[in-house]
Amino acid sequence: MTSPDAAARSRQAASGRRSPALSLFLSLRPSQWTKNLLVFAPLVFAVKLFDLPSVLRATGGCAVFCALSSVVYLINDVMDREGDRLHPLKCRRPIAAGDVSVTLAIGAAATLAAAGLASAFLLDWRFGAVAAIYLVLQTWYSASLKHIVILDALTLAIGFVLRAIAGAVVINVVISHWLFVCTILGALFIALAKRRHELVLLADGAASHRPILDEYSPYLLDQMIAVVTASTLIAYTFYTISPETEQKFGTAWLGLTIPFAIYGIFRYLYLVHQREEGGSPSDLLLNDRPLLACVTLWVIAVVLIIYHPFVP
Template sequence: MSSTSSTPSTTLSSARNNWVGLVRTMRPRQWIKSLIVYAALVFDGKLFIPELFLKTTLVFAAFCLLSSSVYILNDWMDMEQDRQHPRKRFRPLASGQLNPRLAVGAAGLLALVAVALAFWVEIWAGVLLLLYLAQNIAYSVWLKHVVIIDVMVLAAGFLLRVLAGVVVVQVQNFSPWLYVCVTLLALFLGFGKRRQELVLLEGEASNHRAILSEYNLPLLDQLIAVVVTATFVAYTFYSFDATTALAHSKMLLTVPFVFYMLARYLYLVHVKGLGGAPDELLVEDRPLLINSILWALAVIILIYLWK
């Protein structure tokens, strides 16, 4: 009797664990990366046009769903390697909390809904989401094993998000320099991530991710330094580009915020020894978060309010 009566409770508990594990594997905290979709809307001066704001928001939602599908797929493919990682071994798939068959089914459903939503909003946005999906599948299967290219592919994902926002808004004043800034910033995120993994795993890094054997800290520190410098210079050029920046040269007032963001990250890595990925530190480090909010407010004020 006791074993029979406990069966429904056990089934309910298992279902709850699976759904909680699925939500964790979807990584909703990482959806912050897809906010870059709004870049075209903001920097083209169309933030307060309701129709375009709604369309951009729907494309943002599509990228969130599709990126979650990709995260599930990656975790499913990397289950064995993740079990050797001090932090990733607690992920739902690696720890056994999430049923792999449920995870694969959810990944397929999320991808289907995301692509359909994007095509409904704008055909070219749907095409870009398909490219994003194909790129990530290629990354999971092959490109993540090719040194330097692995990070460049991740950076391309950010650029595709921006382009999706561009085709929805049909931009008129969007500076080409912003494409450069986004790409460089994404490379910054990618190399920062690789550095974090090397520091965290030390001698066991290649056992978790084979490509890490092709990197070392001196190389990554040099690459990060180059990308940080290039990012700052590119943003400065954008802010001075009076032909496309709606705020004209007044955008130079936002350059100190960008410099502080880059310098603060390097300080946290090299002085505080946090070694965190930039996207995680942006949320966890209060000065970085406050600086980002102030930068966003300054951009909106300069483009929309200071005429």
């Protein structure tokens, strides 16, 4: 499967030119919107997947985060445009390449931010508050937090946690502490793998593109990734086999999904270490068939196991 912006880039390369509208659309990074599907996680685990009002509210919440995440990407690309021009892949981004002006990017970001936050508060004021915190935190990350070692990766992980919290708030359920722990650990795993990919890909030029990479080393990142990998698998295993989970869902079979979690994480590690990928987690998910198949089968298995006791 090819991501939307990758397909658009292929068409542009074939024609030799890119329209302003297409360039702006690519700057929104539509392939990255897959991250916002995390908003639906509380819906699934709260056993509300077939409750139409909840589904509609979660869908609206996901759309809001798609808009706000695009705001963050536009701001980030404006701030990083000089450094991106030194990167072998990021130099193709429309703002870095000069296909989208800074004025247009800022105008689009302001419009999306206003529309996204207004929609968020219309859905629920608490959801709006979480969405606003997400936007402020990620903008702060683009401005300064990404230059602070360890805190840079942790901030990215917190962005995923806020998506999960927002998904719970918008359908008026309490987020599970298990979902919170598994989300932040899984997101931290992806963030650290992304840093490792950048460090290895850019080699001696890493610090000139992203100065914070000078604070890391492949060995340090490998140690961090190992700790987070083990923690993620342990947390997910404890969640699936805990008496609390069995009582909530009325089934003890959720542990059958553990092999999917193990394979998915190990496949990701393989792609990072052996294929030197991982720079764009969303693109990696969409383009690596084994990983996509694993995630798809995991979702199907979770839904079948969780919802079976509730189906007449």
